[in-house]
């Protein structure tokens with residue numbers, strides 16, 4: 197590896213005065229990225245080494261540690277003598293003075309010096325305390341999805357000192373992730389999300405045992421993946437994965453913290469909490485109890501299509517970490533009693549509403565739930581055998597195929613039509629020989645558009661009523677775009693959108709509105725939309741998706 | 742809140758993207774007949790309210806993003822005065838004057 201890099205560097209130096217080729221540019225970029233990521237790993241290893249050396253007990257360490265407890269730079273020591281509730285102080289002392297066995301232990305405190313310092317600010321809170329911290333340290337958390345929810349959730353849980361944190365994801369880091377997926381970095385674009393997240397998490401807190409799970413969670417792998425963990429965070433982005441994760445958690449008796457976000461909205465639920473066995477009505481509801489049937493696939497909007505504000509999804513991920521900490525440490529607040537669980541709620545976050553948060557009381561377990569009731573049909577055998585097809589259950593959107601081939605034009609042919617001289621008339625194409633209608637949302641149209649195109653957003657067209665033959669032919673006043681298109685009856689209409697799906701719907705609608713003058717005027721769309729336009733014709737066209 | 746005995750005034754809210762189907766407005770104040778049909782003595786239920794919203798409030802023609810098979814489509818939670826409608830009898834719940842009804846579409850992004 198190093199030898200190859202060296203050769204490449206010499207090559208690029210020797211060609212420094214000639215125009216470097218694309219592949220060399222790419223090589224340099226890739227090398228820069230690799231160096232950056234290795235540097236951060238190296239830096240981390242150095243720091244760990246330094247810490248390990250620092251923590252090596254010198255001869256006679258017992259005495260010096262006793263002195264450390266008295267030292268004023270210990271945050272706990274300060275708080276123990278200044279205004280901590282007495283019962284809490286007793287709890288700490290009781291835990292600290294537990295008998296440690298016959299032979300002298302290497303460390304007489306339940307946590308290391310680094311841990312007291314690192315967690316001091318949460319240790320001194322009665323909600324956590326020493327017992328809570330030890331519970332966190334003994335806990336293992338599985339985060340499924342290392343994206344906009346998983347990154348902040350993982351950062352806070354690793355920061356708080358959970359013992360083991362597993363991370364599942366099959367994707368690689370992309371530029372469009374970086375505004376919200378805070379564990380990744382520009383230098384690590386192209387790296388697997390799991391590896392990239394582990395680099396950040398490892399340097400945040402080396403005490404935590406981090407477990408990578410590369411690849412997607414499938415019905416066949418779900419049980420073996422989830423089994424070793426105490427609690428699961430669903431940080432995924434599809435209905436199919438949400439049902440699979442919920443079913444697995446019910447089968448294995450794990451509480452599940454589920455969140456989601458889109459645009460300016462977020463939702464959060466703690467499910468299967470308490471995680472009683474299927475058929476026990478005192479257990480918390482599962483995802484299927486709340487949503488027995490999946491939503492129609494055409495109603496499911498992704499962050500790529502709908503957009504997402506970074507702090508919105510970040511807020512939800514942070515709240516997931518908070519709920520996980522509450523579940524993992526809750527026993528520390530009540531003695532000799534079953535942990536008290538909150539009744540199930542749905543927390544709704546709306547960034548531009550007032551108030552921003554609302555909490556909604558949810559139903560208990562559904563008596564006929566397919567996963568968590570006595571009549572459950574979701575079983576470990578069914579899951580392991582792969583006979584439960586979650587993708588099928590949630591359905592898929594059929595590719596839009598509304599138009600006939602002669603109602604569609606490729607990006608290449610449309611580009612020719614814009615630029616080429618007519619072979620029959622010898623005429624230069626006039627700019628206004630046709631109308632190009634861009635049906636993306638206004639905000640996307642304003643980002644970038646093909647020269648000369650006009651914006652008629654999809655929602656305006658699809659929301660427009662088709663006049664009944666019996667009704668008067670009057671078009672509503674607020675639809676000046678229909679009038680404008682009517683006023684130029686001879687010009688062909690080309691419709692374009694992002695991918696070439698909405699454009700087909702709009703072509704159909706324009707014809708239903710009679711704008712094709714009974715077939716006199718050509719109306720069609722550009723196949724593959726602006727993505728094809730960028731790929732085939734104009735590589736400078738901004739790629740914002 | 743002025744409302745004759747024949748009419749009910751309720752607050753209807755949309756969240757999770759459903760507002761896009763209702764003129765991109767989250768909160769609506771709706772006045773509708775207390776009985777459905779209005780000449781009958783049958784109290785107006787959530788089922789009737791949903792049909793009313795489709796007919797009178799929704800300008801977007803994509804009704805199936807809100808209603809499927811005569812009731813609210815899967816993936817939408819209905820909350821009556823901040824409680825899951827399942828706790829209140831689902832779509833048979835009789836709407837009361839001053840109720841606050843929230844329709845939330847589940848989100849899936851992450």
Ligand SMILES: [Zn+2]
Pocket residue numbers: 481482483484485486561562565566567568569
């Ligand atoms: Zn259930």
